[in-house]
Amino acid sequence: MKIIKFETWWLKRDKCLFDQKRKGKSNMDWDVVVLKLTTDTGTEGIATALAARSGQVTESYLHDNIAPVVLGRSPYDREKIWHELWNIDRHLTFFPVYLPGPVDVALWDICAKAAGLPLYKYIGAYRTQLPVYASGLFHEDPEEYVREALYYQSKGINCYKAHPSGPYELDMKIHENIRNAVGPDMKLMSDPVAEYTLEEAIKVGRHLEKLNYEWLEEPFRDFELDKYSRLCAALDLPVAATETTRGCHWGVAQVINQKAADIVRADVSWKCGITGTLKIAHLAESFGMQCEIHTTTMNYMDLVNLHVSCAIRNCKYFEYFVPEEDFSFPMKGLLPIDEQGVIKVPEGPGVGAELDWELIEKLSVSHRAEVLEA
Structure with missing residues (x-):
């Protein structure tokens, strides 16, 4: 079995999901490229x-630099292809x-389908479901965090992560307001995506400890x-990091070595795909650490x-980016979350989900295909 065709569809969307502070003056339509x-x-x-910053850049890299590596190759050569792409990225x-x-991901999907297995069983199953936590966007109105947490609590989801927008004093008030509103039993996390000073982060972390939050992420x-090492040493509350760390498992290894995170x-x-994520999860497991999987902001990839x-042991939750309707495109249907706030893994071959190809064709501004020459 070898790959003979490499296709992409660039889907243009006039939508931005971030506030002006994070968007800046750069264009940030929430484009997606289907592969x-x-x-x-x-x-x-x-x-x-x-493809949030530039669908054209994403599509061009895929065809100019990656398609030549993949065409004609066996999808079972995932590890070899992974390392070749890493070398291209470096040099x-x-x-x-x-x-x-x-x-x-596409290579793994092919192999799992060929085996007639759902992807998690092809990797090696550990469980079939996880509790979800609703993970909201940045809100300019501080009260929106409370309303959002209460809404998802009413839907049976008993975990919520806030992304407060700063400054840190306001973030602390938001954290307290959420806890007071939802009561003592709801699991809560905070991810300010911040640029706190060390002193500010320690104050926020100690406040979160009193409020019984699960973790503080990316301060x-x-x-x-x-700063991360000193923060981890100062707090009993777990500190989560490495969401944007470059270098895949090599980069995360430096963080673990310096005791700069409690959760990766x-x-x-x-x-870097399923291959890279598994490397990080297994690395974390060897140090007795959780690897909490981060949203891709796309339901299909989530x-x-x-x-x-x-397929791993050291992940406790599924991050459910909300409102879901903003992230479901171009997948058909919604994520399989039940009334108890639990998501169950699909049992069909491969990923076990369908894309809306009619909508993809309608919204595509570019469709490119590379075909292996005979």
Whole structure:
């Protein structure tokens, strides 16, 4: 079995999901590139790639730099292809962080389908479901965090992560308001995506300890390892990091070595696919650490995250980015979350989800295909 066709569809959307402070003056429509790899047996591997800053850049990298590596190859050569792409990233250019992952996902999807197995069983199953936590966007109105947490609590989801927008004094008030509103039993997390000083982060972390939060995530940029090490030493509350750390498992290894996180983060979009995410999860497991899988902001790829989470032991939750309607495109249907706030892994071959190809064709501004020459 070998790959004979490499196709992409660039889907343009006039939508921005971030506030002005994080968007800046740069264009940030929430574009998506759909990737399809087809083998000589007719088996297809599907993935989606984030293209929030430039769909044209994402699509061009895929065709100019990655398609030549993949065409004509066996999808079972995933590890070899993964390392070749890593070498290209190092010596030719730096790929956007979310670029190699979808290619790796499509290769895994092909192999799981060929085996007639759901992806998590093809990897090696550990469980079939996880509790979800609703993970909201940045809100300019501080009261929106309370309303959002209460809404998802009413839907049976008893876990919520806030992304307060700063400054840290306001974030602390938001944390307290949420806890007071939802009561003592709801699991809560905070991810300010912040640029706190060390002193500010310690104050916020100690406040969260009193409020019985699960963790504090990304209070600094991921490369500020000394600040993270000192923060972890100062708090009993777990500190989660490595969401944007470059270098896949090699980068995360430096964080673990410097005791700069208590929980590491990974996902199949930003950490070089299923292959890269498994490397990070297994690395964390060897140090007795949780690897909490991070949303890809795309429901289809989040289902891939779920398969990985159900094939490892050291992940406690599924991150459910809300409102879901903003992230479901271009997948058909919604995520399989029940009334108790539990998501169950699909049992169909491969990823076990369908894309809306009629909508993809309608919204596509570009469709490119590379075909293996005979």
